[in-house]
Amino acid sequence: MRRSAATEDRQDFPLSEVPPSARKSFASLCVVLLGFTFFTATMFAGGRIGVAFPLWPDLVLIILTGNLLLGAYVAILGLIGYRTGLNTALLSRFSFGRIGARLPDLVLGLTQIGWYGWGTATMAVVLLRLIGFDPEANAALTTILILFFGMAFCWTAYIGYRGLEILSRISVPLMVLLLAVSLWIAIGDAGGIAGLSAIAPTAAMGIGTAITIVFGTFVSGGTQATNWTRFARRPSHAVWGALAAFFIGNGLMIATGAIGALVYQQPDVVDILAAQGLTFLGIIMLVLNLWTTQDNTIYNFSAVGCAALETDRRRQVTLIGAVIGTILALMRIDLYLIPFLLMLGTFIPPIGGVIMADYLYKHRGKYPLLAQASIPAINIPGLAAYVLGCLTAYLTPGIPPLNGILAAIIAYILADKILARSTEAN
Template identity: 25%
Template sequence: MAHLDTSTAFGQDALDDNVERSLGLSGTFALWLGANVVVTTVLTGMLLVPALSFVTAMWLVFLGSAIGIVPLVLIGVMGSRTGMTTMVLARAAFGRMGAGVPAWVNLLALIAWSWIQARLAGMSLDYAVNYLTSYSNVALFTVICETLVVAIALRGHLGIERAEKWAAILMLALAVVVLYALGRYYDLPSLLEVAPQGDMTPGGAFDIVIATAFSWIPLAADYNRHCKSNRVAMIGTWSGYVAATMIAMGLGAAVAGLSVAHGMTATYDPTQLLSQFGFGLPAALVIFFSVLTTNVMCVYSATLSYMSARRRSTFWKPALVIGVITVFGSLIPGILDSFQTFLLIIGSVFIPAFALMIVDYYLLGDRHARYTSESLLGEQSALPGINWQAVAAYAIGAVLAYYWNWVAPLSIGASLPVFVLTGALYWVVARASHATRRTATGNRA
């Protein structure tokens, strides 16, 4: 019987700080560009127009992306400095056992997200194949897409980095083709004449863009720990993400605006606008490759989250199991129906969590002692089982996120206020506790 050599067949990624520094500036840029030129980001751009003018929408996309990506960059730099994954880093703020909660939540969220992405990829591939051969089978192509995702993810971070580089180049080329088709067959200046119509405010649109950036934070350190330097991590992540959102949301805003400007039924599918001119195939391929690359990152980070909660696991076994789960889960009927609600829930869960991590690492003392492999992963770690100060601040932030998202929505949105207030609350409580401990120590002396 042939023996499976997992040392060559699968990636050997681990949680400790002994990582390959394989990502240069171009690779980091391509990674975050490829991850975010994705159909869900295009759909977000479609929400902005014609609710707002095209110019206003694009300014908000730039500002929201440029500001919203900062927390992701900060978490990514934590990864590049320490060599640790996101959920391992969470142990310093939440405690050894307390960090298990965000790890399991992140695992489940990424699996659900992977189901949604797989379905979208299957629909896009089905369109492309149907266009070329008249054969249609969405379920089959969904399974094929997700199987390809799992095969890439099993190769570990090196497989993902190679796939993202080629995918980024291909998606940029296809995006140029789509933009060329829009410019050739539609009057692009008419976008500037579309009058705003709808209930969305600039503050609400800004919050949507901010929340889109925040949704990527759980994956930041998982990939940027492989960056060759902190400078590469900062510049590559910021520029790659902002460029991706400008392209993807700009395309979405243009499609939505043109459909209104030319008296068409409002559409959220670029292929519908372009198929009558023979450009539906490039649009479908853009969607397929963008979803594929994003989904690979979801499966990979879900595996690392599992390994963080179950530390004795090797990489390939949970990756394979999670991959099988995502293949079958993508076939759940109506998986796309709860897409927006799912994203809002994830935002409520994760925004306050990462505010705490950033404050804990950058603003509180003693990080050089706490953010080491021995402290975060060692059997004799001095970290508490649960940091109740962090848990309490997180709970308050989550309640505020829920209240300001669903009960009494803020005109400026909930994402940024929740992030700032949760971080500030944790900083005040942690500093006060530290001062109390110093006073008590001095009195005993």
């Protein structure tokens, strides 16, 4: 029996287009996306970059370039989400086929669970450090906190979009305030902009690697930004909401971590906050910062999981994902942030490239309604383009995420043309 409209709304339409009646305001969309990108891991990543480059021009250009690429990438996907009303997992059915979509579903699902595990473990470990405990020497307490936060973080995602919005409206202004205070103190301790510019880096890192890290911080979440932009009322809301979150918001987090690391020569954001005398505020920021990202992350997993399992029981899938992520947290996935970011920056962007090529080139910017669409089991151009995009990102020099996206788009168009000619010849 078909579910009622009210029940579908509570489940956030995991298997269908978002109808006009369920669309949200720009303010609602923007605050949810900003809450998602205000993430402690981004500050940690910024810290790793900050100790490796001088402020001008290297560090400034790396932060601007990486976040501009990320913002533009997400804005295009966000517009597709608005126009179709579909989340990323459902868009993948058109791009990869009904069965072929299981590949991007698996990749995106695993990365979101990985992020959930990272955030949960980081919450427990950093909280203990901020209050003066050694997480390694207090393993039992660390385990208890991981279990607690692993279940607590999924509560707002369990509620749905409305739960994400309520928490973000509270936390985003507070986090902006704390970031501003931290930046102000760091610049003052450095002796102003002139003092910042005079600080020499103490670590080494390639520019391409640094941009990949900036891009990789949120390329997985950005690829799934359609999960929220499908709720937009206007195309401009989807585009500007994506840019506000993934260019400005993510850029602010990277810059705060990088400048703090440059000033204090310490890539660990926890030690930076302690050095600035912001321990108490740091605890508040840590909880709000991670919670607003963790609930969005597990919400992403629920969208992918519902599509892969062909079920509309989003809340149950949310709980399953939280349990798996908590297990990864207990295995201390938080110890592998930089390799994880580099992996994401290599293997996730081609998925977005395939979706863009399929929607904009093959379907000329218009998908049929999902219930009426004739979707093949496997879309060969999509799968071939994804593989070639990943190989290009992994093997070529320069900026791997950008290389992977462009290669996937070009490969999709060529493969689609070759397949069409082969079909006509037969």
